[in-house]
Amino acid sequence: xxxxxxxxxxxxxxxxxxxxxxxxxxxxxxxxxxxxxxxxxxxxxxxxxxxxxxxxxxxxxxxxxxxxxxxxxxxxxxxxxxxxxxxxxxxxxxxxxxxxxxxxxxxxxxxxxxxxxxxxxxxxxxxxxxxxxxx
Ligand code: HEC
Numbered sequence: 001x002x003x004x005x006x007x008x009x010x011x012x013x014x015x016x017x018x019x020x021x022x023x024x025x026x027x028x029x030x031x032x033x034x035x036x037x038x039x040x041x042x043x044x045x046x047x048x049x050x051x052x053x054x055x056x057x058x059x060x061x062x063x064x065x066x067x068x069x070x071x072x073x074x075x076x077x078x079x080x081x082x083x084x085x086x087x088x089x090x091x092x093x094x095x096x097x098x099x100x101x102x103x104x105x106x107x108x109x110x111x112x113x114x115x116x117x118x119x120x121x122x123x124x125x126x127x128x129x130x131x132x133x134x135x
Pocket of ligand 1: 023024027028030031032049050051056082085086089090093094095096097100101104105107108121
C-alpha cells in the first residue's frame, strides 16, 4: 500500500513537475527542521523557530481520524489541511500542541505558492514520515 502511494506521489510530482521536497527546502525548512529526536528537540528548544516537521506531521496524522481507515482518504484529508494551513494558519483550527503555540506563536501565512506546490509539499510531508517515529 505504502509503496503504491509513494509511486503515485512520485508519478504525480513528475506529471505536475513539482517536487514536494524542493518546495519544503525553499519555503518551510528555515523554520521546520526535517527530522530530529525528541530529546534533541528538548535540548535545542530555545533555538527553534517552529516545531520540527516530523513532529508536525505525526501529530496531524494522529489527529486526523477517519472511520474506515482508508489510507488514501486519510492522506487526502491531511493534504487538504496542510495545503490550507500554509496560506491560512489560524488559532481557530490549529492542531499544534498548546505549548508550541505559547512558545512560537501561530505560523505566519505563506503566500505565493501555487496549488500544485502546496499539494506537492503536503503529500511530501505525509509520505516522508511514514514508518518514522518521533521519540
Ligand atoms: C517563519 C517560520 C515558518 C515557516 C517558514 C513555516 N512554518 Fe509552519 N509553523 C510555524 C510555527 C511557529 C508553527 C507552530 C504554530 C502553529 O501551528 O501555527 C507552525 C506549524 C505548522 C503546521 C501545524 C499546524 C497545526 O495545526 O498543527 C503545519 C502543517 C505547518 N506549519 C506547515 C508548514 C509548511 C508546509 C511550510 C512551508 C510551505 C511551513 N509550515 C513554513 C512556522 C513556520
